[in-house]
Amino acid sequence: MVHPKAKPASKKPVSTPSRDQALHFYRQMLKIRLFEEQVNQLYLGAKMPGLAHLYIGQEAVAVGVCEALRRDDYITSTHRGHGHCLAKGASVDRMFAELLGKAAGYCRGKGGSMHIADQDTGNLGANAIVGGSAGIATGAAMSAKMRGSDQVAACFFGEGALGQGLLYEVMNMASLWKLPVIYVCENNQYNEYTNYRETTAGEVAARAEAFGIHTETIEGQDVHLVHAKSLTLVERARRGEGPAFLHCNTYRFHGHHVGDVDRSYYRSKKEEEEWKSKRDPVKLLAEWLHKSEMADGKLLDQIEAEIAAHIKEAVQFALEAPYPDPNEVNQHVYA
Amino acid sequence: MKAPSEHSTITNTVTATRQITFAQAINEALAEEMRRDPRVFVIGEDVAEAGTPFKVLSGLVDAFGSQRVIDSPISVAGITGIGAGAAMTGMRPVVDIMFGDFITLTMDQLVNQAAKIHYMSGGKLKVPMVLRTTLGATRRSAAQHSQSLHAWLSHIPGLKVVVPSTAYDAKGLLKSAIRDDNPVVFFEDKMMYQLKGPVPVDEYTIPLGVADVKRAGSDITLVATSSMVHIALAAADALQASDVSAEVIDVRTTSPLDKEMIIESAKKTSRAIVIDEGYERYGVTAEIASIIADGAFYYLDAPVKRMGAMDVPVPFSPVLEDQTVPTAEAVAEVAKRLCNKR
Numbered sequence: 074m075v076h077p078k079a080k081p082a083s084k085k086p087v088s089t090p091s092r093d094q095a096l097h098f099y100r101q102m103l104k105i106r107l108f109e110e111q112v113n114q115l116y117l118g119a120k121m122p123g124l125a126h127l128y129i130g131q132e133a134v135a136v137g138v139c140e141a142l143r144r145d146d147y148i149t150s151t152h153r154g155h156g157h158c159l160a161k162g163a164s165v166d167r168m169f170a171e172l173l174g175k176a177a178g179y180c181r182g183k184g185g186s187m188h189i190a191d192q193d194t195g196n197l198g199a200n201a202i203v204g205g206s207a208g209i210a211t212g213a214a215m216s217a218k219m220r221g222s223d224q225v226a227a228c229f230f231g232e233g234a235l236g237q238g239l240l241y242e243v244m245n246m247a248s249l250w251k252l253p254v255i256y257v258c259e260n261n262q263y264n265e266y267t268n269y270r271e272t273t274a275g276e277v278a279a280r281a282e283a284f285g286i287h288t289e290t291i292e293g294q295d296v297h298l299v300h301a302k303s304l305t306l307v308e309r310a311r312r313g314e315g316p317a318f319l320h321c322n323t324y325r326f327h328g329h330h331v332g333d334v335d336r337s338y339y340r341s342k343k344e345e346e347e348w349k350s351k352r353d354p355v356k357l358l359a360e361w362l363h364k365s366e367m368a369d370g371k372l373l374d375q376i377e378a379e380i381a382a383h384i385k386e387a388v389q390f391a392l393e394a395p396y397p398d399p400n401e402v403n404q405h406v407y408a
Numbered sequence: 409m410k411a412p413s414e415h416s417t418i419t420n421t422v423t424a425t426r427q428i429t430f431a432q433a434i435n436e437a438l439a440e441e442m443r444r445d446p447r448v449f450v451i452g453e454d455v456a457e458a459g460t461p462f463k464v465l466s467g468l469v470d471a472f473g474s475q476r477v478i479d480s481p482i483s484v485a486g487i488t489g490i491g492a493g494a495a496m497t498g499m500r501p502v503v504d505i506m507f508g509d510f511i512t513l514t515m516d517q518l519v520n521q522a523a524k525i526h527y528m529s530g531g532k533l534k535v536p537m538v539l540r541t542t543l544g545a546t547r548r549s550a551a552q553h554s555q556s557l558h559a560w561l562s563h564i565p566g567l568k569v570v571v572p573s574t575a576y577d578a579k580g581l582l583k584s585a586i587r588d589d590n591p592v593v594f595f596e597d598k599m600m601y602q603l604k605g606p607v608p609v610d611e612y613t614i615p616l617g618v619a620d621v622k623r624a625g626s627d628i629t630l631v632a633t634s635s636m637v638h639i640a641l642a643a644a645d646a647l648q649a650s651d652v653s654a655e656v657i658d659v660r661t662t663s664p665l666d667k668e669m670i671i672e673s674a675k676k677t678s679r680a681i682v683i684d685e686g687y688e689r690y691g692v693t694a695e696i697a698s699i700i701a702d703g704a705f706y707y708l709d710a711p712v713k714r715m716g717a718m719d720v721p722v723p724f725s726p727v728l729e730d731q732t733v734p735t736a737e738a739v740a741e742v743a744k745r746l747c748n749k750r
């Protein structure tokens with residue numbers, strides 16, 4: 074018999090994800106993976122102006138977090154932002170169009186890879202200033218609270234942003250005012266070409282804890298774990314219980330950007346191989362689906378073929394789409 | 409030392425007016441806009457019970473509560489970024505940056521974020537935010553509390569910049585700034601807060617981007633901003649004795665800039681001096697002088713002159729500081745020379 078004053082168990086067992094949910098996560102993660110591989114091809118084929126920072130290897134973070142959000146919740150993103158955009162609901166054709174500087178792109182070709190914003194899915198924009206969006210995400214959370222909406226904002230940033238003062242200014246205010254914002258630190262181990270341990274004193278989690286912010290450090294390659302944790306933190310924020318800091322350990326499988334091919338001077342092949350073979354979030358989910366008998370190889374192949382076809386079509390659309398009218402250059406400077 | 413004059417001219421009001429200070433005008437504009445629009449809120453250091461060190465916001469927290477007049481930590485970049493995020497998602501924040509010198513700390517959030525978001529998003533996102541701050545020397549506040557850095561922000565596409573010179577303009581322009589869908593930086597001369605001027609009892613707004621003839625004249629145009637409008641008006645008074653009729657144009661907003669009115673006045677008078685309290689080099693005076701040189705070239709009888717703050721960090725000692733800002737005497741001297749009057 075349960076004692077009337079007994080506290081409820083603090084750790085509820087994580088319920089097994091449903092087959093539908095798991096397959097949906099798989100589709101979303103694979104979409105990001107194949108999208109990014111295609112971006113790399115566009116770069117190698119000299120079809121894309123500029124560079125891009127690929128999200129491959131980190132898919133479980135974007136999908137796990139965004140699947141815990143509603144469509145009208147906000148996100149802010151980073152230079153490595155394609156995964157966040159797609160996970161929040163952006164469509165691949167308009168993403169490709171933006172990357173190619175076409176008028177059909179999410180920003181009419183004015184933003185490009187590092188500035189994709191999509192108001193319809195609550196995406197307040199990728200940001201090419203490391204740590205630059207922490208204020209915007211916190212302000213969006215403040216606005217949600219002031220308007221009495223129960224929206225939540227998720228602020229994605231790499232561990233490199235831990236070096237920027239703005240983050241600490243706004244985390245302080247978020248904690249003081251119990252703002253519904255989740256700071257998602259994607260620790261892919263490297264600030265560009267430097268291991269984060271060379272740039273980051275103390276423990277990452279301690280930095281948020283210092284502000285009294287609820288903090289979790291987790292394996293970011295397990296989408297179910299990221300999702301379950303995010304759900305708890307998001308619902309907590311939605312109830313008015315304040316901000317949270319989710320520190321996800323992850324890894325980018327490619328270079329810092331598409332042109333960063335020779336990486337031996339800052340990280341070893343062995344390290345890369347270890348992550349790719351043992352901690353690939355897409356493979357891990359595929360294995361999980363197999364093991365729990367939710368999908369066989371045939372189904373997964375079929376899903377992959379569907380997504381690949383979708384991506385192919387979207388790239389074709391973007392390649393054929395017209396550029397913006399040159400007269401648009403001085404439009405949208407002012408609202 | 410520049411002394412605030414009582415030269416506020418009212419050109420386009422028909423209603424009853426009363427004399428209020430520049431600070432009261434700002435306070436009234438905020439109160440009216442907060443009453444009108446529940447999305448408007450104020451955030452900054454010591455803005456609530458303290459009403460700012462200049463007491464410009466006194467009483468607002470009593471009227472609107474601490475949920476809308478929010479005391480923030482001393483996090484200048486943080487409140488600017490939070491303002492931008494709130495503005496993008498349905499609010500209309502008025503961010504208070506205590507001294508214009510601290511604008512340096514807002515730079516990324518203003519210049520790389522707020523100013524560019526509308527453009528970068530292809531016109532989808534908007535940042536209807538106002539950032540109020542100060543400019544102006546001669547307060548014996550030394551190098552880090554005396555600068556006039558409005559030129560920096562006037563340089564940036566996507567920002568609007570307001571530099572009012574009278575209580576009347578301050579109120580009407582601030583109301584427009586709050587209703588504007590763009591990030592607007594609003595510079596108030598701290599020496600002017602106690603300057604009184606006539607302000608209509610009834611509500612009014614002044615559009616951004618329209619200059620104002622503060623005094624009509626025919627021999628020379630004095631184009632001025634903010635604090636320097638009063639210097640120009642005092643110079644114009646003094647020039648009367650030398651039989652020089654000076655026209656004083658108050659640009660009111662450096663971005664957008666009313667180029668047309670400035671050029672037309674220079675064409676009419678054939679001479680111009682541009683006066684601004686920002687550093688002279690690469691400054692507002694350089695921009696406006698080049699616009700006049702370009703737009704009125706064939707009408708000019710003399711080179712366009714620029715008078716800005718001396719290119720030194722603002723010194724503390726009064727005998728040093730007073731030399732750094734254009735004075736009415738200096739402006740009158742230059743004007744007489746340009747008009748060949750001695």
Ligand SMILES: Cc1ncc(C[n+]2csc(CCOP(=O)(O)OP(=O)(O)O)c2C)c(N)n1
Pocket residue numbers: 126152153201202203230231232233234261263264265329
């Ligand atoms: C303020 C600022 N400094 C430097 C850069 C150049 N830069 C772009 S990405 C990057 C590394 C960021 O590392 P991290 O935040 O961990 O993100 P990751 O690239 O690992 O996803 C740097 C230094 C920048 N964009 N902004």
